[in-house]
Amino acid sequence: MTEPVTEPVSEPAATGPVRLRVAPSPTGDPHVGTAYMSLFNLAFVRQRGGAFVLRIEDTDRARYRDDSEAQIYDTLTWLGLAWDEGPDRGGPYAPYRQSERLDRYRPYADRLLADGHAYHCWCSAERLAQMREAQQKAKQPTGYDRLCLGKSREQRAELPGFSDTPVVRMLIPDDVPLVFEDVIRGEVRAPRPDDQVIMKADGFPTYHLAVVVDDHEMAITHVVRGEEWISSTPKHVLLYRWLGLPVPFFAHMPLLRNTDRSKISKRKNPAARLTWFREQGYLPEALRNFLALVGYSMPDGREVFSFEEMVDSFDWKRVNTVGPVFDLDKLGWLNGQYIRALGSDDLAGRIADHLVLTGVLPAEPTAAQQDLVQQATPLVQERMQLLSEAEGMLAFLFVADADLQVSEDAAATLKADAAGVLDAARSALQALPDWRAGDIEAALRAALVDGMGLKPKLAFGPLRVAVTGRRISPPLFESMQLLGRASCLARIAMLRSRLG
Numbered sequence: 221m222t223e224p225v226t227e228p229v230s231e232p233a234a235t236g237p238v239r240l241r242v243a244p245s246p247t248g249d250p251h252v253g254t255a256y257m258s259l260f261n262l263a264f265v266r267q268r269g270g271a272f273v274l275r276i277e278d279t280d281r282a283r284y285r286d287d288s289e290a291q292i293y294d295t296l297t298w299l300g301l302a303w304d305e306g307p308d309r310g311g312p313y314a315p316y317r318q319s320e321r322l323d324r325y326r327p328y329a330d331r332l333l334a335d336g337h338a339y340h341c342w343c344s345a346e347r348l349a350q351m352r353e354a355q356q357k358a359k360q361p362t363g364y365d366r367l368c369l370g371k372s373r374e375q376r377a378e379l380p381g382f383s384d385t386p387v388v389r390m391l392i393p394d395d396v397p398l399v400f401e402d403v404i405r406g407e408v409r410a411p412r413p414d415d416q417v418i419m420k421a422d423g424f425p426t427y428h429l430a431v432v433v434d435d436h437e438m439a440i441t442h443v444v445r446g447e448e449w450i451s452s453t454p455k456h457v458l459l460y461r462w463l464g465l466p467v468p469f470f471a472h473m474p475l476l477r478n479t480d481r482s483k484i485s486k487r488k489n490p491a492a493r494l495t496w497f498r499e500q501g502y503l504p505e506a507l508r509n510f511l512a513l514v515g516y517s518m519p520d521g522r523e524v525f526s527f528e529e530m531v532d533s534f535d536w537k538r539v540n541t542v543g544p545v546f547d548l549d550k551l552g553w554l555n556g557q558y559i560r561a562l563g564s565d566d567l568a569g570r571i572a573d574h575l576v577l578t579g580v581l582p583a584e585p586t587a588a589q590q591d592l593v594q595q596a597t598p599l600v601q602e603r604m605q606l607l608s609e610a611e612g613m614l615a616f617l618f619v620a621d622a623d624l625q626v627s628e629d630a631a632a633t634l635k636a637d638a639a640g641v642l643d644a645a646r647s648a649l650q651a652l653p654d655w656r657a658g659d660i661e662a663a664l665r666a667a668l669v670d671g672m673g674l675k676p677k678l679a680f681g682p683l684r685v686a687v688t689g690r691r692i693s694p695p696l697f698e699s700m701q702l703l704g705r706a707s708c709l710a711r712i713a714m715l716r717s718r719l720g
């Protein structure tokens with residue numbers, strides 16, 4: 221354990237290395253807020269030097285989910301937000317998983333008890349519920365009424381609502397400092413806290429004690445977290461002071477909000493789940509840019525910028541204090557910008573990975589499949605915002621002819637003359653010496669537009685439906701070239717036979 225320092229630190233060093241942390245709880249799919257916090261933590265750490273710590277706060281066993289920790293690692297790694305110390309990586313302040321640190325909190329609680337800053341409370345859950353109900357009915361502020369304060373176990377046991385195993389509560393003084401300095405917000409006034417429980421009856425610390433002890437023992441210099449923790453900060457400052465520990469700097473980031481300004485919750489919004497972005501085909505660098513953009517403004521007002529550029533300009537003063545709106549249209553636009561800026565080979569690799577993720581391609585695509593993705597990429601690069609759109613546009617290249625499904629809206633575009641169009645197209649294509657997009661187009665124009673006097677839209681529509689099964693697809697003639705003559709003819713014949 222690091223030796224407690226008796227003098228609280230009040231001024232930040234303006235230069236020199238810093239230590240920041242993100243402390244997610246593994247309670248399910250990682251929340252997008254974890255990435256948002258990590259990004260800002262990391263930007264500051266990379267600017268100043270020091271370490272970014274990933275601590276897993278897994279003491280809430282009721283909400284604990286087994287696979288969640290691995291998902292936190294996967295999604296942060298995918299986003300390029302790598303941590304320097306953490307449960308998987310070790311580091312000088314290990315262990316980084318709270319459940320492995322359980323023996324560390326009790327001595328701090330004992331010290332607070334001995335110094336009269338904390339007391340035992342034996343009130344049963346039923347008594348606390350009744351107390352709260354009575355306070356609400358009487359329109360009084362709710363909070364613990366201190367029935368147990370100053371009583372020994374024996375004295376308390378004689379009163380009703382006694383529970384055998386006590387919790388430990390903080391004794392919040394009348395003159396509790398409610399104002400603290402926030403690195404982003406300046407002076408912040410928080411509501412008066414209740415006599416907060418710091419050790420539960422099961423011997424586990426609550427978040428409030430654990431976070432102070434861990435941040436101290438891990439030598440965290442700046443606690444950067446969501447604004448929902450503002451009301452907890454005065455309690456934490458008290459704990460630091462009572463324990464004689466240096467107080468870190470606090471920065472409370474504005475919460476991400478839905479367009480109706482409500483808090484983003486995993487129950488209501490799929491975009492609260494970090495894994496969702498990958499499934500949808502957002503690029504990690506676009507999501508990173510977006511998360512930076514919602515909370516931060518570049519000195520020159522630019523919207524498209526890299527993480528390195530953010531690091532160079534980083535300044536807490538440029539962080540928003542008003543809850544930024546999580547506008548998926550904006551993210552879609554940014555993603556499109558990033559997709560268009562990628563080299564074709566790079567994009568092809570990402571499209572292939574996405575097609576594997578969604579099961580269009582097998583886990584190990586063949587060289588021929590990879591080659592096809594590579595050739596198809598230029599056809600879709602300008603047409604998509606999300607990698608998932610590539611799936612809809614390119615899936616026709618990867619299904620067997622017999623398995624091609626014609627979508628209902630595509631079938632609905634077929635007019636009475638579609639059968640004649642397909643017949644004429646088939647003979648024109650069969651006779652073609654070279655199977656190249658330009659030749660395919662010339663032959664089809666000659667047969668259908670010039671020969672049958674059809675408008676191009678009516679002439680080529682049925683072919684698009686036959687070959688891709690869809691109303692909208694990448695450019696038709698290039699698509700046909702990629703698919704190959706045999707498949708094109710087979711698919712034209714299939715649709716033709718359906719038309720009778």
Ligand code: GLU
Pocket residue numbers: 242243244245277431444445446449
């Ligand atoms: N475990 C807390 C959370 O899940 C950490 C809060 C903090 O950063 O202090 O948000």
